Amino acid sequence: MTLKATLIAGLAAASVIASAGLGLAQEEKKNPVVEARQSLMHLYAFNLGLLGGMAKGEIEYDAEAAGAAASNLAALAATDQTRIWAEGTDNATLGDSTEALPAIWENSDDFAAKRTALVEASATMADAAGGGLEGLRGAMGALGGACGGCHKAYRK
Numbered sequence: 001m002t003l004k005a006t007l008i009a010g011l012a013a014a015s016v017i018a019s020a021g022l023g024l025a026q027e028e029k030k031n032p033v034v035e036a037r038q039s040l041m042h043l044y045a046f047n048l049g050l051l052g053g054m055a056k057g058e059i060e061y062d063a064e065a066a067g068a069a070a071s072n073l074a075a076l077a078a079t080d081q082t083r084i085w086a087e088g089t090d091n092a093t094l095g096d097s098t099e100a101l102p103a104i105w106e107n108s109d110d111f112a113a114k115r116t117a118l119v120e121a122s123a124t125m126a127d128a129a130g131g132g133l134e135g136l137r138g139a140m141g142a143l144g145g146a147c148g149g150c151h152k153a154y155r156k
């Protein structure tokens, strides 16, 4: 195949995959905001999981991997999340597809403070995680607390 033919074939395959994906999303009827929000949470958990495993001694400490997970987490926490927390995407409106409580939008200042707590705790972890296991352990309490504090108030 020429390069152009390969490109066209590739694009055609990509559009088939994209429309198959769309069909699936419509079948599940999950709001794209909810989908994105839960995906972000999964990325939080994926990175936190490595740090938590190292803190508990279940995963061998590796400075480079710990530093990477912590800086990923800090970067994710600091992204602009305006659209991820769009009004009208609470569980009273959308039902069981989301665990986001209406209280998020009724207490937006407190919710913003809980988001800031995660930004700060993950930045502290990003500074500490690559510098030794003791530092990682020291930053873990505040970080886990930032996740849990928001879930307790705002997640079903």
Ligand code: HEC
Residues within 6 Å of the ligand: 034, 037, 038, 039, 041, 042, 044, 045, 046, 048, 097, 098, 099, 100, 101, 111, 114, 115, 118, 143, 146, 147, 148, 150, 151, 154, 155, 156
């Ligand atoms: C500012 C509030 C807030 C913070 C901070 C927060 N979360 Fe969440 N989290 C939520 C809410 C609200 C939901 C429910 C989202 C939904 O179902 O739409 C959720 C859901 C989740 C879920 C379930 C996702 C799913 O598919 O149902 C996981 C896992 C999770 N969070 C992990 C974390 C981890 C790990 C951290 C900390 C690194 C964290 N969260 C920090 C508010 C927060």
